[in-house]
Amino acid sequence: MSVSPFKAAAFLKCPQCGKGNLFSTANPYNIKKFTDMPDHCPECGLSFMPEPGFYYGAMYVSYALTIALSVFNFFWVYMLWGFVVVPYLIINSVLLILLLPIFFRYGRSYYLALVYKIEKTANRRKKF
Numbered sequence: 001m002s003v004s005p006f007k008a009a010a011f012l013k014c015p016q017c018g019k020g021n022l023f024s025t026a027n028p029y030n031i032k033k034f035t036d037m038p039d040h041c042p043e044c045g046l047s048f049m050p051e052p053g054f055y056y057g058a059m060y061v062s063y064a065l066t067i068a069l070s071v072f073n074f075f076w077v078y079m080l081w082g083f084v085v086v087p088y089l090i091i092n093s094v095l096l097i098l099l100l101p102i103f104f105r106y107g108r109s110y111y112l113a114l115v116y117k118i119e120k121t122a123n124r125r126k127k128f
């Protein structure tokens, strides 16, 4: 069965099988455990930690999400109240802090899916 790695990433699932959960707990606001991931997919055995420090690259995905939300917040605050710096900074900071566990998880999920897709494509090219 072939599953789109990016579709699986949207549901925080394994990029290979699309069934195994990437994170140990479903609740991202379980502050003590929201970063916990199994070492391997419980369904297909794909390694979720291919190498030490693998998820440093996930920071770029998380950063892109943060910038996108900040730009979005800027525009809706600007439309409602005009150019107001302090309210924007307060609203944006609060939203970014509240969404941190979600951005963290999607950063890791999409980064794993991206690397999986690249490696799968590279292996396919080696065969042919």
Ligand SMILES: [Zn+2]
Pocket (backbone or CB within 6 Å): 014, 015, 016, 017, 018, 019, 020, 041, 042, 043, 044, 045, 046
């Ligand atoms: Zn899997």
